[in-house]
Amino acid sequence: MPYLTANNFPTEPAGKRFRAALNRPGIYQLPGAHNGQAAIQAGNAGFDGLYLSGAAMTASMGLPDLGIITVDEVAFFIRQIARASGLPLLVDGDTGYGEALNVMHMVRTFEDAGAGAVHLEDQVLPKKCGHLNGKSLVSPTEMAAKVAAAAKAAREMVIVARTDAVGVDGFDAAVDRAKLYVESGAEAIFPEGLTSRDMFEKFKTALPDTPLLANMTEFGKTPFFTASEFEEMGYKMVIWPVSSLRVANKAQAELYASIREHGGTREMLDRMQTRQELYDTIGLDAYEALDASIVKTIVPVMPDS
Ligand SMILES: C[C@](O)(C(=O)O)[C@H](CC(=O)O)C(=O)O
Ligand SMILES: [Mg+2]
Numbered sequence: 001m002p003y004l005t006a007n008n009f010p011t012e013p014a015g016k017r018f019r020a021a022l023n024r025p026g027i028y029q030l031p032g033a034h035n036g037q038a039a040i041q042a043g044n045a046g047f048d049g050l051y052l053s054g055a056a057m058t059a060s061m062g063l064p065d066l067g068i069i070t071v072d073e074v075a076f077f078i079r080q081i082a083r084a085s086g087l088p089l090l091v092d093g094d095t096g097y098g099e100a101l102n103v104m105h106m107v108r109t110f111e112d113a114g115a116g117a118v119h120l121e122d123q124v125l126p127k128k129c130g131h132l133n134g135k136s137l138v139s140p141t142e143m144a145a146k147v148a149a150a151a152k153a154a155r156e157m158v159i160v161a162r163t164d165a166v167g168v169d170g171f172d173a174a175v176d177r178a179k180l181y182v183e184s185g186a187e188a189i190f191p192e193g194l195t196s197r198d199m200f201e202k203f204k205t206a207l208p209d210t211p212l213l214a215n216m217t218e219f220g221k222t223p224f225f226t227a228s229e230f231e232e233m234g235y236k237m238v239i240w241p242v243s244s245l246r247v248a249n250k251a252q253a254e255l256y257a258s259i260r261e262h263g264g265t266r267e268m269l270d271r272m273q274t275r276q277e278l279y280d281t282i283g284l285d286a287y288e289a290l291d292a293s294i295v296k297t298i299v300p301v302m303p304d305s
Contacts, residue, residue, distance in 0.1 A: 002283060002286055002287050002290050003083040003084070003086065004287075004290065005290060008086075009086060010086055013111075013116075013155065013156040014082065014088045014089065014111075014114055014115060014116035014156070014157075015088075015111065015115075015116050015117065015154065015155065015156025015157040015158055016156045017088045017116060018049065018088035018089075018090065018116030018117045018157075018158050019116075019156070019158050019187075021048060021049055021088060022117075022158065022188070022211055022236060022237065026231060027227055027228075027230055027231040027235055027236060027237065027238055028049055028236060028237045028238075029047060029049070029227050029237075029238055030047070030049045030050055030051040030090055030237060030238065030239045030240075031047055031050065031051065031239070031240045031243065031244065032050070032051045032052070032053045032056050032239065032240055032241040032242055032243055032244050032245065033050040033051070033052065033081055033085070033089075033244060034052070034053065034056040034057060034060050034077075034244055034245045034248075035060070035077065035080060035081070036080035036081055036083065036084030036085070037084070037281065037282070038244045038245075038248075039080075039081040039084050039085035039087065039089075040084050040085055040281050040282065041244075041281065042085070042087075042244070043085045043086075043087055044281070047087070048087060048088075049087055049088050049089070049090070049116075050081060050085065050087050050088070050089045050090070051089070051090050051091075051092075051239040051240075051241055052074075052077055052078060052081060052089055052090070052091045052092060052115075053092050053239075053241035053242050053245075054067075054069075054074075054092035054094050055092075055129060055217075055241060055242050056241060056242045056244070056245040057069065057073075057074065057077050057092075059242070059245055059249070060245055061073075065127075065128070065129055066125075066126035066127060066128070067094045067095055067097075067123075067125050067126055067127040068126070070097070071097055071102075071105060071106050071109045071110075072109070074091065074093075074110065075109050075110065075112075075113040078091055078110055078113040078114055078115050079113045079114060081114075082113065082114030082115070083114070084282075088116035088117070089114070089115050089116050089117070090115075090116065090117040090118070090119065090158075090160065090237070090239070091110050091115045091117070091118045091119075092118075092119060092241075093106055093107075093110065093118040093119055093120045093121075093150075094120075094121060094127055095120070095121055095122075095123055095124070095125055095127050095138075095146075096120050096146050096149075096150070099145075099146070100145055100146060100148075100149035101149070103120065103146045103149045103150050103153070104149050104150070104152065104153035105153075106118070106150075107149075107150050107153035107154050107157060107159075108153050110157065111153075111154060111155060111156070111157045115157060116156075116157065116158065117157060117158035117159070117160055117188075118150070118157060118158075118159060118160065119160035119161070119162045119190050119213070120143075120146055120147060120150055120159070120160070120161055120162065121161075121162040121163070121164055121190075121192070122137050122138055122140075122142075122143035122161075122162070122163050122164055122165065122177065123135055123136065123137055123138070123164050124136045124137065124138055129220075130162070130164050130167070130192035130193045130215070130220075131192075131193055131217060131219075131220030131221045131222070133167070135164050135167060135168050136168070137164060137165060137168050137169070140176070140177050140180050143161070143163075143177065143180075143181065144180050144181060144183075144184040145184075147159065147161050147181045147184040147185050147186050148184045148185050150185070151184070151185025151186070152185075158187050158188065159185060159186050159187055159188075160186060160187065160188040160189070160190050160213060161178070161181035161182075161184075161186035161188075161189055161190065162189075162190035162191075162192050162213075163177045163178055163181065163189070163190070163191060163192060164192045164193060165177050166191060166192065166193050166194060166195075166199070167192075167193040167221070171199065171202070171203075174191060174203075175203065175206040175207070178191060178203075178206075178207055178210070179206075179207065182207070182210050186210075187211065188210065188211040188212065188213060188236065188237065189207060189210050189211075189212055189213070190212075190213040190215065191203045191212065191213075192215060193220075193221050193222070194214075194221070194222055195221045195222065195223075196223070197223075197225070197229075197233065200214065200225075200230070200233045200235065201233050201234070204233055204234035204235065208234075211236035211237065212234065212235050212236060212237070213235065213236070213237040213238070213239065214230040214233075214235040214237070214238045214239070215238075215239055215241065216230070216238055216239065216240050217239075217240070217241050217242060218240075218242070218243065218246065251271065254268075254271075255268050255271075
């Protein structure tokens, strides 16, 4: 339904809705949605929460995931996803784009744009994908200050602290950092780059009372586990951050190669969302009906002649 109609848009802030979903029994499944269309498709498939990935956003812009995009660029993605789907969204806040005040600006901007939760990580800039080698970290105290700043800026938004320490300083250092981040105001922890079931389980044992997020990114350091398996390990959120973009990108590359080969798109028709499917997904009819209903109510009041 069109987000343009006030009573079609959720009245409760996204942060409250995100927290309620996080606190219910089971694991909150958050597939990556890299734009409004993907967000609607994920909602239609039955998901009731989404993830906005820094890696997917930047890749969709043709850029590497090094933390070089800006708060307002991310806000553009948040707004389209929140409007199109109405679903609570966890947003990748990278390093917070600076220090404490920048983090606070990010939190306010993301929350105003419609985000329900944000995660903040303890790398230095330029940051890297958590599943790559050669990362460097800010000190635990510096990151704790950013987390405290984020918590101070959030109205309802859920603050998730990510630590990349496992691949840099080892498991115990990552646990110590996670505990400090919780003390500093993080509501949940994202332990990045875990490499085995044992590690996932031990992290949960070390932080029994804190909701934990599992990152099921492909081609990374984490072996494949299903949502139910992460749930059994005690995890409360799972993301598949870049998957929608990886699939879309591959299909796009095949399309361009096919046009080059055949001089047209006929060969790719059965791979395409049809015009009708596209319009159904974005709800064109509902927007047109809304317009018509408003024009109809105005006409008797303001006759043209
Ligand atoms: C979760 C992540 O931060 C993201 O931006 O989606 C990435 C995902 C990836 O690069 O595969 C990450 O650093 O893990
Ligand atoms: Mg990221």
